Amino acid sequence: MSGIKPRETGSGQGYRGRNSTADRALDILLMFTDDRLDLSAAEVAARLDVARSTAYRYLQSLTSNGFLEENDGSGFRLGPRVLDLARLARKSVGLSDLARPVMRELVERTGMSVLLTRRSGAAVVCLEREETGSALRLSYERGQVLSINAGASALALTAWAPEAELDELLALPLPRYTDATHTDPDRLRAYLAEIREQGYAVGRGELDPDVLGIGAPVTGEQDRVVAALSVAALSHRVPDREVPRYVKAVREAAAGLSDQVRRMGIG
Template sequence: MDILLMFGDDVTVLSANRVAEHLNVARSTAYRYLQSLTSTGFLEENEGGSGFRLGPRILDLARLARKGIGLSDLARPVMRELVRETGFPALLTRRAGASVVCLEREEAGQTLRLSYERGQVLPINAGAAALALLAWAPVEVVEEVLRQPLVRFTDATNTDPERLRDRLPQIRDQGYVISRGELDPDVLGVAAPVFGADGGLVAAVSIAALSHRVTDAQAVATAEVVMRAARELGAQVARLEVATI
C-alpha cells in the first residue's frame, strides 16, 4: 500500500531505487515488493525494465469504487441545493415494477405531512413523482398499471385509465409534472425525470409544498428549478455509468 500511494500526478513511474529509498529497505527487498505487486496486476513493468507503472488491477478497483457510489450519494447534494433554491422539501424516488420507492427525502425546515418517507413503497398512479416515473416507463409497465384497479388516495386522484393514459404524453412533452392533492390532500408536487447515459429513466426528483401557498405561475417556475436539478443529477449518473464501462 505504501508503494501504491507513492504514485501521483507527477509520479507515474517508480524505480526499485526510489522505492527502496522511500521505504528505507534494501534495493533487493524493494524489487521483491514490486515484483509481488506486478504478479497480482497492481503494477506493470515498463518495456526495457526502466520502472513500474500502475497496472490493470488498479483500474478494476477504481471501477468497483465508482460502482459502489449509490444514486442516493449522488443525489443528496443536488437535493440540498434544490431545497435551498425552492424552500421546499425534496424527494428522490425510483420505480420498482408497478410501484414507486422513496429513496431519499431532504427536509426544508418546515412540517409537511407526506406519504413519501424513506423506504416507502406506493402505487405509481398518483402524485407528481409517481407520474413522472410512469410517463417514461416502458409501454408494458404502463399497460400493466392501467389494467389494474387504480388506487384512490384523495378526491383529486385520477383513477380513470383512459384519462391517465392521455395525460402521460402531455407530461413527456412538457418534461415535468405538477400535481395538486392527488396523493396527499392540500399538497402540491412538482417532479422531473432523471435520465442516465443511455437516455433511460433512472429516477425522479421532486419537491412538495402546501398547495394553497403556491400559485400556478409559481409552480411552473418551480418546475424549471426541479428540471435543472434532475438534469444535474442525470449528468452525474451518466458520468458514473460511463466511468464504470
C-alpha cells in the first residue's frame, strides 16, 4: 500500500513557487507510507534537495509541534498530533455516522467490501471501510490518503470536480500504481467525462492489481459531490455480465445516502 507521493524534486525545479516552510513541512509528512514509517534527516534532505542541516531543522520544527517524534535516535516517525488531527477530521465531517448503516447494507447486498471516501484538494481520503469478512487486500484503509487518478472511488470524486479545479489537478504529476492506472492527463480528462455522463465509475486493477471497483458520488446541498461510495472485490470473481447489478446496488446506496446528507444539511 502507498500514500500520496511528494512531488519529485530532481534539480529542485519541482518546488519552484512552493518553497515556504509550510510547503516543506507538508511534503515531509506526505513522505510517510505503509512501507516507510520512519525517515532520517538524510532521506528528507535527498527528497527535498536541500542541505541535511536544513532538513533537520524542518524535522525538529515538526517534532516540537507534535507532528513527528524521534524514533530512538534512528530517525523520525509520525507523532500524536497527526492522530489527533485525523480524529478531528473524521469527527468534523459528520458523514460517517450516516454512512455506516448504508455501507453495512451494501456489504450484505453485494458481498463486497465497501468504502466511503472524500476528496481533499489533490488527494482522496478514506473515511470508512466496511468488510465482508474475506481477506481482500486494498490500498484504501481508514485514514489512507491516495491520489485522485486511480481506483473507482477516486475517479467517482474527481469526475465531478469543478472545471477550474480539474485543470489544476490534471496539471499535477499523476502517479502510476499499476499498468492500468490513468496517468495521461488528456485521456484521464476524457475518461472522467464518460464517468460524469454515466453517473458512476468502474475500474479494474487501476490501484490494486486484480481488484474491481465500482464507485458513485454522494451529493449534498445544491447537488455538490461531498463523498463517494464504492465497492471492491477480486476482479476474477465478477465477470462483465455481473457488473450492471453491482452498479445498480452502488448507485442506489449512494442515492439513499445523498438523500440523508441533504436532509441533515451536511456538506
